Amino acid sequence: MPTFKVFRYDPDKNDPPYFQDYEVPDHKGMTVLEALYYILENLDPTLAFRSSCRMGVCGSCAMHIDGQYGLACETQVAALGNKITIRPLAHMTVIRDMVVDLDPFFAQYEAIKPYLIPKNAPGPREYAQTPRERKKLDILVDCILCASCYGSCPVVGTDEKYLGPHALLKALRFIDDSRDGQTNERLAFVANDSGIFRCHTIFNCQQVCPKDLDPTGAIGKLKMKSLWAKLTGKLKSSG
């Protein structure tokens, strides 16, 4: 029976954060999220965590599971040891137990304007895109905004203004979209002093992404694209 060592923090009590042990009877195929539900329903109704879809789609159950960021609903208990440590995502204020304040995460996401800004005003027909143009986006559209990459990024931890791997990956998703008309504006934005050039290419984000996306690679591409845009005169210094 594995023991879950779970991070606990309740701001309403004046106690500092602590870890609490729970013994959870496991079964074949049990996920960490199921174990947390077992604790909630049978051992401790005060435990707080987020979840919704339970199938790796909504991204709400991301946490730090035994030394690695990931989705609780997609992590098998059997793949972990007998003592499993659960902590909330890093770099964000803990609201309670595993629930963190995601406002800064989404503020940075919104800052990159995560929506299509077409070249021309909409016409009577949809914006056409060839299969090849669409294929370019395949490795960029699957992000479920779980914040695993954000929690694992040391630059996010020290520099609160840094845009973060999630926002930068999404920025490339729109820059690479043949229907978008704001490529240079977007490149100028991500190349600001809190953007792509703050990335130290540590690869944590790539390693923890539960969807096997590559934010590090996306940031690398953005660096080259913005540099090229600058060298070809599409971006100009504002002093």
Add this chain to the structure above:
Amino acid sequence: MAVKISSQSMWTWMFQRLSGLFLGFFLVTHLNVHHLFHDITSAGLISFETVRTNLASSGFWKVYYFLFVPFIVFHALNGLWAIIADYRMPGTLSILIKTAFWIFAAALIITGFFTLKNLF
């Protein structure tokens, strides 16, 4: 129309890579010229005089080593600054550290140039 961009980071990022490439190339060439292909049996152990003779053999080395000094100073200090910049500091502290870096860089480059001048 060109879009305005306010970022110094792009240039420092690019020069960090360029200077890195140069330094990698420099290291290989330097090892080749002074160490790997230096014939210890006939010319004896490497000495200040051997290095001097090697370097005096062509004007190319002069340019090469005079480039090496600013490149390595830039590469080292810019790398250090990139780490320090992770910790967002109040503007004044940041300016102070940057100024100290510039002074240190200038001192290192001047010392390096004087040393090279004696060598050639």
